Amino acid sequence: MRLWTYYRKELLKNIWIKTDISDIVLDVGCFDWYWLSTQIAKEKHAIDIDIEPLYKNINYRKWDAIKLPYKDNFFDKVFAFDVIEHITLGKEQSFINELLRVTKKWWKIILTTPSKQIKLFPVFLTDYVSKKRWHYKCNGYTSNEILIYFNPKKNIKITHLESKWYLSLYFVLRMLWIFCKPLTRYFLEQIAKMDAKKIWKHGYLLIVVTI
16 A cells, blocks of 8 residues: 555545445546545445456456446446546546546546645655656646536536645655554544645645536
8 A cells, every 4th residue: 555545545534535335436547446445335346457456345347447348327426536647648538528427417526636736845856756656747737727628517616635734744754654654644644634624725636526
């Protein structure tokens, strides 16, 4: 498990992003599927170009997100955490269209992506770390850049997530994660609680779309 994976799970918990017991859900491109393994749902589906089937009760499929192997209006909730910034340039609209296609009417798509203004501490290392996380196309997006992929009639809410403490302490946490994961998890849990309380433009975008 990666540092960011555990932090994101805690951050999502603190902003009440979750599945429900009656949901049929899809998690697109979430690497090791740790977050999905912590959720309760009627059916849990996971798709990525690289699959690590580590957890029980998840239906894994190795597939490209540009053409999802599911019928129309199949899922109650579709999640795509930090995926769109990895989608090939020019294919973003196809990716979003597929998420819209497989989601049931009146239900939700939930995405996250780094803000275009994301900043680590020290700031000059932001681009370096972004490239290490395979953000070759871009570091992130603005709200307006995300909105162009959606019909203006859709019910869309974009929130700037507060990740100031995580981003400010990133390199300290990385070192601590190497030597003592249990202690780092404790710190990440506390940091996620603080980060969830405020809006800060240099963190991440949370996009919630009601179909």
